[in-house]
Amino acid sequence: MPRRNTLVLIAILIIFALCLLVVLPLEKGVLGERGVRLGLDLVGGVHLVYQAQFSDNVTAADKSAAIERALLTIRKRIDTYGVTEPLIQSLGEDRIVVELPGFTDINAAKKLVEQTGFLEFREVELNEAGKPVYLSDYLADSVNDFFDKKETANRIFVNEETEEGYGNPVAFLVKDAGNLKFTDANGNSIDKETLKQGTTQLLSWIPARGSNGAQLTGAYLAEAEPTISQQVGSTEPQVSIKWNDEGGIMFDEIAKRLYYAGEYGTPQRALGIFLDNALISAPQILEQAYQGSGVITGNFTLEEAENLANLLKSGALPVQLKRPPLYQEQISATLGADFIDMSIKAGLIGLILVMLFMCVYYRLPGVLASLALVFYGVVVLAIFKLWPVTLSLAGLGGFIVSIGMAVDANVLIFERMKEEFRAGRTLGAAIEAGFNRAWSAIRDSNVTTIIACIILIWLGSSAIASSVVMGFAITLMIGVIISMFTAITVTRTFLRLFVGGRLASRTSLFSAKWGEK
């Protein structure tokens, strides 16, 4: 038995050393960047949960594919900002969670994620006489069909220079069950009378299509870079774009058609560049062919040009996200830092007090149990780091509860040992009996806890509470499993070292009441 005990002790020490290696180096802190990953509620940052909007007839497979592509797109956009360890993942079948640790501007974060980034090219609708069609033409009571009957896609009317800026959509015109219908951006109908009260001299924009019938969109882009205009006397930031092969051909076809559609300066010759239904700019076509490249201008600041280029490079979101997000949270980093400091302090003080209590009340076994508790703490931290478990506030709660249970296992054993002592057993017999008798209680109470944890983790589906509940359950489960090992194996191995030694005869070290009944 002693020989086996020595082997177990060596194994314990090796495990301890390995875990210590994982948890250290300390210079960067046990927690935080290099240590255990901390949840947003501890380090600060932005937390967003979005609902993707699908129409009713989308299949589950299509939904999940669209969500996957959306996650990729969002990741690309966020990567350009250099956020450390962003979390971008799906939640349930149609939700997206974005967590950006250390990100302090929630508005910028939302814009980055929400913006659909759908770039499309449009041209002005022409009537049979080759003249531009305006909103006023469609508002006439006699009109109940498109002027350009070949083009059946929606028409967009955008505002002119107003307080809200320029180029924002005023109305969309769609054909619904054979009738023309005006709607707003969300698909709600707009009454003709309402529109008549505003400006009606607004151009009707229809998709610009290549000879293959496909609309020219951002999907045909190969590159997009922010640049400065090369024209003499101008330092206007702009976005230079390069088409892929197919896009280049389509663009030239459209350019050639518009070039001959009207005089320079007329709407017929303008190419409308639309981003998420808003007109960015409507440059005049100056050449018949552009050899696959071009620029997007639009009174940008340099930052706006950079953002647009990034947006175009990352591609359009394949699915609309509902605004505002289902859940949004911004936690300041200072709150997090103070909090971590305080909770480490609280944790240490609590731990030291518990150890003191154990040492005073249970003497030598208490000291050994305290050592086992240190072992427990290091092993759990190492597992958190290797797993890796993201430690949130709730996770911290689970950790604290698991410490309580680790202590409880030792208390159970020592109480049993004391009883055996009082019955007059020797140290060795008391230790073995104490552990054996306490085992069933430790097993049943811990297994019950583990079962509850597994159920909580398993139920963590699509709600916000789930991350809290799961965080709690995961740390508690890890803690309870490790505590069963430390309380039983580690403490017992330490105690056995004393069996047969000189200290073993000094029973006051183990219990003040030896032999009393």
Add this chain to the structure above:
Amino acid sequence: MVDIIGKRFWFFLVSGVLILASIISLATVGLKPGIEFNSGSMLTVRFEAQVDYTQFNQEIAKLGYEDAIIQRTSTGDFLIRTHELTDEEKAQIETTLTAEFGRLSEAQFSSVSPQVAAETARNAAIAVIIAMVGILIYVTFAFRRMPGAFRYGTSAIVALVHDTLVTAGIFSVLGAILGWEINLMFITGILAIVGYSINNTIVVFDRIRENQTKGISTDFQNVVNSSVVQTLGRSLNTTITTLITVLALLLFVGATIQNFVVVLLIGLIVGTFDSVLVAPGLLVVWSKGEWGRFIGRRLVTSGEAKGV
């Protein structure tokens, strides 16, 4: 040996009063749901200059947020709690406040939609209920060799429900006085209480199982009483060590996890009471078939106790 279980009807009386009071408190005062459960927005702003609370209040009211709850935090920030804000509404609040009080920074912002709020409350409830069923099944299994194994599981669950109910009840009273809202940390606290409560109960039940198997007495009440007395030291020590940790948290960490710590404090004390005194008593009542005489017997017991 101290006769604890003999006084079980006293404990039931205390329990009954606590539960009744908790139900009344929960039904009348209730728990004030935070935005996680009720939807809405919470915005904490920090000003560079000193800002007067009354003035701040007026400014928010002028913007049309009469329903907003405004608190001044210990660090001098202002917390505005109102219905779910759109981006435009939030921007408007911030511009107005900047115009009035000077530069501000957004210390914290969170917003929860009604849809998510409803799910949060529902999912948390479902999780706890299914976890309880899991516990019931395991405990019944673990005590399968005992006569009436199902009673152990059921009594454990009763103790657990008792514990969460009374904790929530006391919290609702405190909340009404101190204006606390329940948030996700409250849920974490309740989960922790569930964990502790079940632990405590099972330790006592385990001792009953052991003593019953050993056959220390033919009277089940004696067996239960001995088991409770034998485990009393452990029960108290575990509660004390856990309370130490929780108190350390309360003293040093402060408001952020106040909900969690307060729930733990109440729950630990209530939980020790019901695991040690109520749940084992319930087993005895069940095995003796005292259900029918519950009321009458209680009166007799109280009469006896007075006589002693």
